[in-house]
Amino acid sequence: MSEHRKANPHAQRRRGPGGGPPGGGPHGMMPGEKAKDFKGTMVKLVKYLGAYKWAVLFVWALAITSTVLGILGPDRLGNAIDVLFSGVMQKIAGTGEVDFAALLRIMLQLMGLYGVSALLSYGQGFFMSGVTMKLTRRLRAELDHKIHCLPLKFYDTMTTGEVLSRITNDVDTVSQSLNQSLTQIVTSVVSVVGTVIIMLTISWRMTLVTLMMLPLTMLLVTTIVKKSQKHFKHQQEYLGNVNGHVEEMYGSHVVVKAFCGEADSIKTFEESSDKLYDAQWRANFLSGLMMPATGMVGNLGYVAICILGGYLATVGQMTVGGIAKFIQYVRNFNHPISQLANISNVLQQTAAAAERVFEFLDETNEPADVEHPVSPDNVLGDVAFEHVRFGYSPDKIIINDFSASIESGHKIAIVGPTGAGKTTIVKLLMRFYDVNEGAILVDGHDIRQFTREGLRSLFGMVLQDTWLFSGSIADNIRYGKLDATLDEVVAAAKAAQVDHFVRTLPEGYDMVLNEEASNVSQGQKQLLTIARAILADPKILILDEATSSVDTRTEILIQKAMDNLMHGRTSFVIAHRLSTVRNADLILAMRDGDIVEQGTHEELLAENGFYAQLYYSQFENAQESA
DSSP, X not given: OOGGGSOOTTTOSOOOTTTSOOOOOOSSOOTTOOOSOHHHHHHHHHHHHGGGHHHHHHHHHHHHHHHHHHHHHHHHHHHHHHHHHHHHHHHHHTSOOOOHHHHHHHHHHHHHHHHHHHHHHHHHHHHHHHHHHHHHHHHHHHHHHHHHXXXXXXXXXSOHHHHHHIIIIIHHHHHHHXXXXXXXXXXXXXXXXXXXXXHHHHOHHHHHHHHHTHHHHHHHHHHHHHHHHHHHHHHHHHHHHHHHHHHHHHHTHHHHHHTTOHHHHHHHHHHHHHHHHHHHHHHHHHHHTHHHHHHHHHHHHHHHHHHHHHHHHHTTSSOHHHHHHHHHXXXXXXXXXXXXXXXXXXXXXXHHHHHHHHHHHTSOOOOOOOSXXXXXXXXXXXXXXXXXXXXXXXXXXXXXXXXXXEOTTOEEEEEOSTTSSHHHHHHHHTTSSOOSEEEEEETTXXXXXXXXXXXXXXXXXXXXXXXXXXXXXXXXXXXXXXTOOHHHHHHHHHHTTOHHHHHTSTTGGGOBOOTTOTTSOHHHHHHHHHHXXXXXXXXXXXXXXXXXXXXXXXXXXXXXXXXXXXXXXXXXXXOSSGGGGTTOSEEEEEETTEEEEEEOHHXXXXXXXXXXXXXXXXXXXXXXXX
C-alpha cells in the first residue's frame, strides 16, 4: 500500500486551475428550491425499511395493542363516575349506598389496562430504536461505500463539509424523525379510529359535532405544512454549508492566520449562519404554529360539546358519566389529530434530509472495472503515453497531445511551468481520471484493463503535501504494508534516513503523532512518507516535488532516501527545481499540455531550447538571490 491510499481529510476541497476543474457549487439544493420529490423519497425510505419489515410489524402490533388498551380506559373511568354518581344520588335520596366493591373492580381494571399499555409502549419504543439504529448504520455504511465509488471529479465540486453533513446531520435527522414518527403514525390512526367508534356508541350527535371541527383542522395543517416544507429543506442545506466552512477554516487555520483572513472567514461564516438562522427560524416558527392552531380548533369543539352534552343530560339522553367519558374521548381524539399534524411536519423534515442522502447515493459511480482484468503481479514497469488528450471539462482541455515511452527502471523527470499539466499526467497515470482520447499503457496493457485497485497497487507516491494520521510512527510507516513486522518497518526507516531521528524520541517508534502531525518537522514528515513508500515496495514511483519545503541539510537526507527508493524502479519525478533532476534518464519538458522537448539533461541543454531557458533562468535567479 502506498501514500495515495488514504485521502487527506483536508484535501478534498474546491480546486482551482491546475488541480482540477474550477468553481462549482455543492450538490445540495439551491436556495429557494423545494424538495424535488417528496413521494418518491418516502417510497425509497419505505423500501429501506422493508429489510426490517418483521421487526416493524412487531413494533406496530405492540403499538396497536397498547393504544387499544389505552382507548378502553376512559370507558371504564366513565362507568366508575356513573357508579359513584348513582350511589351518591341514592344516598341523598335514602334509597341506597355507593357500591365501593364495583368501584374497586373498575379501578383494578383501569390499573391493569394502563399498566399493560405502558409496558407495551415501552416495548415498542425499545424495538423501534433498534430498527432505526440499524437503518442508520446501513445508510452510513452505504454512504461510506459510495464515497469510495465516486469519481474524483465529483469531489472537485463538493466540499468536505457537504459530504460530512449528509453522513452525519442528514442521516441523524432521518433516524430521529423515523424513530419519533413511525409508531406515532400507527398509534395516532388507531387512536382516532377507535375513539370515533366508541364516541359513536356514546352519542352520534356529539360525535358529529366533534367531526365537524376536523375539516378546519386539516385546512390549517395543510396550509402550515405547505409553507414550512421548503424551509426544512433549506435548513439542511445551509447546515451543510456552515459545517463545510467551519471544517475548511479549521483545517487551514494556519494559512488563514498567516494571511490575516480571520475577518473574511468570520464574515463568510456569519453570512452562512444568518441564512441557516433564517431557515431554521421560519421552519420552527411555522411548525410551532401546528399545535396551538389545532388546539384552538379543539377548544372550540369542547365548547360545542359541553353545550350539547348539558342539553342531552337535562332531557335524560346522557348520563353524567357519559358526558365525562365523551369529553375524555374528545380529548383523546384531538391529541392524535394534533400528533398527525405534527408528524406531517416531521415527515417534511425527514423527506428533506432523506432526499439529500439519496441524491448522494444516486450519484454516478466510477465506470466499473473490466470483467477479466490484467493481473498486476508480473508487471515490470514499462509505461507509454499514446496521444493522450484530456480536460477536466470539455471546454477546458489541459493535455492536448501527449506521447512518451518509458522503460522500466528508468527515472523520468517531468518539468515545466505552473499549469503545464505535470500533476494532471500523474492523475491520469493512476487513473484518478480517464483520458478523453488516446491511451496510457503499462507493460503494453491499457491501464483501463487493470482493476483500479490492481493498477494503484503498482504505485507509490511521495507528495509535497505529506499526510500522516494520528497514530504511532510505526503505524504510519506500516500504512504502506499493513502486515509488516517491526523489523521491516525499521529497515524501511533506515533506508529512508529517518531511523536515527526516530530513535532519539522518548518513545521511539511508539511515539504517537497528533492529529495534524505537528509534533514532528516538515522534513521528518517527508522522510516518514518515503519510509512508507519503501515499505510498500511499489513497481512504479511518483515523486511530486518532495523536497521543495525543507532546508538544504534535510533535502540532502531526503534526496539520499529517494535515491534508495527509486533504485531499480520506474520513477516519475515532478520537479520545479531543475537542479534536482540532472541525473534523470529522461526529462520531459512540458508546456501548455504538450511535451515540447525530451531527452537527458545534457542533450536538452545542448539544444538550447525551452528546457535550457527554464534551467538557466533558475540558475540566474539563484545567483541573484545569493
